[in-house]
Amino acid sequence: MTVKVNRHKNHPLLPLISDKEQLESLAEKFGTPLYVYQAERLQENIKRLDSALKQSIENYRICYALKANTNPHIVSTLFQSVPSMGADCSSPGELYIAQKVGIPPDACIYTGNYESSTELETALNSGVHLNLDDITSYKRLKKIGLPKELSFRLNPGFGEGRFPAIVTAGHDAKFGVPREKIIDAYRHPAEDGIKQFGLQCMTGSGNLKFDYFVQLLKTILEIASSIERELSLQFNYISMGGGLGIPYKEEEEPLNVHELFKEISEVFVRYYGNTNSEWPTLIIEPGKYLVADTGFVLSRVVGLKESYKNFVGLDAGMNTLLRPALYNAYHRIYKVGDPLLSPTHTVDVTGGICENTDRLATDRLLPEISEGDLVAIMDAGAYGFVMSNQYNTRPRPAEVLLINGAPKLIRQSESLDDIFRLCNWDRDTEA
């Protein structure tokens, strides 16, 4: 009997990774490491999500979580595919890029945390939906001015994420207003005359468990109903935050978003009745779901080392893709040209950074790899470039967007001069 091994079954970019000629030509033209994205996959992801929502819910908004990837070409590709798309911004910088791309302020939600007064003022003046992390943020905001509408980020007392470091609610989380204090938080702005409200909740990232979202929404709507009853108000919108996961491993199944939002709509029926048009607008803030599997880091094998462990050394490292070093995140690594090759060796994959935590994979089974080979570190479209850094004074790589296979340079690689450009230092004129 032959056992069917379910490896490499569905990565959407597999045909691209198999095309050695194309990727060698990108490496030659733009250098490595290189972030490579595929425009068609960006379009597919947002259209699939939009149609799943549209099928079951009348009033909804996808607010793309800009923190995942702020390259304006990426944001604009998503926005052009679904023009009703809004943005979830968590800093003045993300607000800036939303405005540059032309996303209307009314379609944006701003969720900071420990926001300074300057930051609050920027967000308030921009006209976006303001979502505050805490009642103390409201007190700071009040000294600047009052918005027409306000929401708070709820911490329902539990959270769930792909791994503990990316759980963003519960008793250990720094985010949000605890469930026990949420009515009080809304009482202040209500007493100050604010009449329009939203409620937001983001409990963790990378979830593939269908039921979790349904249970989470039940909790959110139960809490929302108690606030509405207690303070005689009605929410304009409910945001479930982001957190929709993608399969980072071969054996994982993607979320069935059509089924998910069908069930989500049934929860709305229970709390807000059968008339879909009378429900509060449902906002979701996906980051990973839209962009993670649309991009990878193309990197060259620099050296192989046999020590107490075996190492594959790349020209990409924790400076290029921080997630594995930051929280042991798993990213598939394929050999370019031959991603289906059977694995034979257990190795750690590392870069050239002077930190022992510089790992892209630990104890990973990989096929035979030689110096000079190209590899693709998958699912780097989200939290890839945005978390990259210049540690060890290594300039950040370029980003390329493939549109129908044709490469478009969407960010040049940095030079050493770029790193020091703002230091305004010249040896000849220094005293």
Ligand SMILES: Cc1ncc(COP(=O)(O)O)c(C=O)c1O
């Ligand atoms: C408030 C908020 N919204 C949305 C997101 C996006 O999460 P994800 O990329 O898991 O969809 C995050 C991520 O931390 C977040 O903090």
